Amino acid sequence: MRIGQGFDVHQFAEGRPLIIGGISIPYEKGLIGHSDADVLLHTVSDALLGAIGEGDIGRHFPDNDEKYKDADSKVLLEHVWSLVKDKGYRLGNLDCVIIAQKPKMAPYIGEMREVIAKLLEADIEQINIKATTTETLGFTGREEGIAAQAVCLVIKA
Numbered sequence: 001m002r003i004g005q006g007f008d009v010h011q012f013a014e015g016r017p018l019i020i021g022g023i024s025i026p027y028e029k030g031l032i033g034h035s036d037a038d039v040l041l042h043t044v045s046d047a048l049l050g051a052i053g054e055g056d057i058g059r060h061f062p063d064n065d066e067k068y069k070d071a072d073s074k075v076l077l078e079h080v081w082s083l084v085k086d087k088g089y090r091l092g093n094l095d096c097v098i099i100a101q102k103p104k105m106a107p108y109i110g111e112m113r114e115v116i117a118k119l120l121e122a123d124i125e126q127i128n129i130k131a132t133t134t135e136t137l138g139f140t141g142r143e144e145g146i147a148a149q150a151v152c153l154v155i156k157a
């Protein structure tokens with residue numbers, strides 16, 4: 001059994017779609033990145049890579065490679081999951097937190113869990129996603145961006 005953690009931040013900008021956990025959330029602004037800037041799927045990818053000792057997503061999908069411009073982070077996570085399976089692991093559980101003053105994530109969390117469970121070939125009960133504000137404090141509180149953290153356990157299949 002091995003543990004991994006992930007952390008990621010993306011900045012808000014006008015005129016960008018807000019994609020978190022593989023779903024589009026209707027909102028007045030979105031996140032900037034080289035890819036689709038899905039802060040939650042990046043965090044999950046990093047947690048899994050950490051668990052198998054494979055570095056981070058920047059190493060696997062460099063942000064100066066045109067191939068990943070506007071990349072769908074579901075495809076990146078799918079690739080990370082194939083690396084986990086190649087090393088002979090299955091998912092134990094995954095626990096995530098989205099740190100965002102706005103918008104309210106609660107209405108979308110069920111769908112995010114379904115997307116991630118499907119990508120990781122897991123049951124929805126193995127995937128937990130939480131959200132919190134920072135009570136208006138810091139860069140998330142000022143609505144300059146969104147952060148996400150994840151912890152996962154992988155188990156030898």
Ligand SMILES: Nc1ccn([C@@H]2O[C@H](COP(=O)(O)O)[C@@H](O)[C@H]2O)c(=O)n1
Nearest residue numbers: 100101102103104105106131132133134
């Ligand atoms: N972007 C967010 C932030 C929070 N939630 C939900 O609200 C609850 C209370 O948040 P506090 O930061 O005031 O503790 C939190 O437990 C989440 O259920 C949310 O949906 N979206």
Ligand SMILES: C[C@@]1(CO)OP(=O)(O)OP(=O)(O)OC[C@H]1O
Nearest residue numbers: 033034035057058061062063068
């Ligand atoms: C996903 C990648 C690659 O397109 O780009 P970004 O969307 O900028 O995301 P980030 O979490 O900053 O780093 C990982 C990058 O390699």
